[in-house]
Amino acid sequence: MRLLSIFAAALPALVRASPTPRWTDHDDIAILNFELAVEQLENAFYCQGLEKFSQEDFARARLPRYTRGRFEQIRHHEHFHEEFLETAIRAAKEATVQPCNYTFPLHTPRSFVRNAVDVETISESAYIGAMDRLQRNDFRVADAAILGVEARQASWIHSAIEHLNPWNTALDVPLTPRQVWTILQRYIESCPSDNAKLLPPRTTDTFEQLKVVGRLHPGQRGQVRFHEIHYEEECLFVIFKTGVSELSARLGKHGYFVVPEGVKNTGADYIFVTRKDSAVTDDNIVAGPTLYMFSYGSNVY
Incomplete structure (x- = not known):
């Protein structure tokens, strides 16, 4: 067991794939595009799930009557995050990544809930890992503002709806862009070819699926x-x-x-x-x- 008791000092070593030069504003934009790609997936997930399952479907699955309405709120959050990041990137006169084609295992309202926990948890880890790479303080503040919402959403779904633990341990896990993109492959069918060059280096060079x-x-x-x-x-x-x-x-x-x-x-x-x-x-x-x-x-x- 390797305790990360000096987490703050160790974080850069944990989330960077290898030593890199200091990044420019253009490289910060690559991180924002990575976060945008994650938000596009989240937004698509909630749109598809809520389009497929009605209030009656949620009721038949014996989920609390307010569940679908809360997920509608989460969908609005993710849509806002997506537009927020797009605006920031375009304000820098840079290109934005385009949405991929996704396949989500939305068999029942319960499977929708289960996958929502995973999507929110992975997104949270993506933002934690990205924060260390951002150089501009205003981008870091924006990152933290979104990160807090993702964590609250994951906690609400897991505890209020699934009646399971509302948090994990005293700290959550940072992931690199390449690690995040690897784990999200379970949901991604294909992406526009131009996306890869707008993301941090090697993001789409995914590891073997485990x-x-x-x-x-x-x-x-x-x-x-x-x-x-x-x-x-x-x-x-x-x-x-x-x-x-x-x-x-x-x-x-x-x-x-x-x-x-x-x-x-x-x-x-x-x-x-x-x-x-x-x-x-x-x-x-x-x-x-x-x-x-x-x-x-x-x-x-």
Whole structure:
């Protein structure tokens, strides 16, 4: 277990893929375009879900009567965020990324709720990671203003609607643009070809998709799968990244490993496979991240 007790000092090392020169305003715009791409996905998610499921559908799923109305409010928030970022980018006389084509697993109102938690959690991690890269203070303030709303939305959905933990640990997890784009591939079919050049370097150069097989239980054997890597021939590790720690397990044959005890009740964890039993960076990732919830009841203490 690697405690991040000096989180503020360590944050740059955790969220940067590799040392880079100081960025210019143009590079800040690339970060804003990355955030815009995340907001476009969020906005599309809520638009498609609310278009598909009526108030009656939510009622039949035994969700509280106010649920759909609250999601309408969240949709308006995401639309505002999208327009806000577009305006900031265009004010700098720069081009904006265009929306991608998305596929969301919206089978029932319950699956919509479940995926909303994931989308909000990933978005929050995207904003935390992006904040360290922004150089202009006004952009950082805007980033923080949106980040706070994303975190509140994730908390409300998970606790008020799913009756699960309203927060994770004392700190949340920053992700790099490349890590975020990797995890969002579950929802993305295709994107306009011009988008990549407007984003931070290597954002769209995604890592191998990582899949958790079945449920994971602390202290018990778990399994992950990913393609194009002969993981039994390498010394690889499964890393569980929470806001306050990174816990590792040696990856064995056929993707089996022992789930660390310390992940119990940590809420949202990002799981990676890496080549080193050390802090996760874009340089040592083999596969992932994928998001996994070690949730507990909202009324459990």
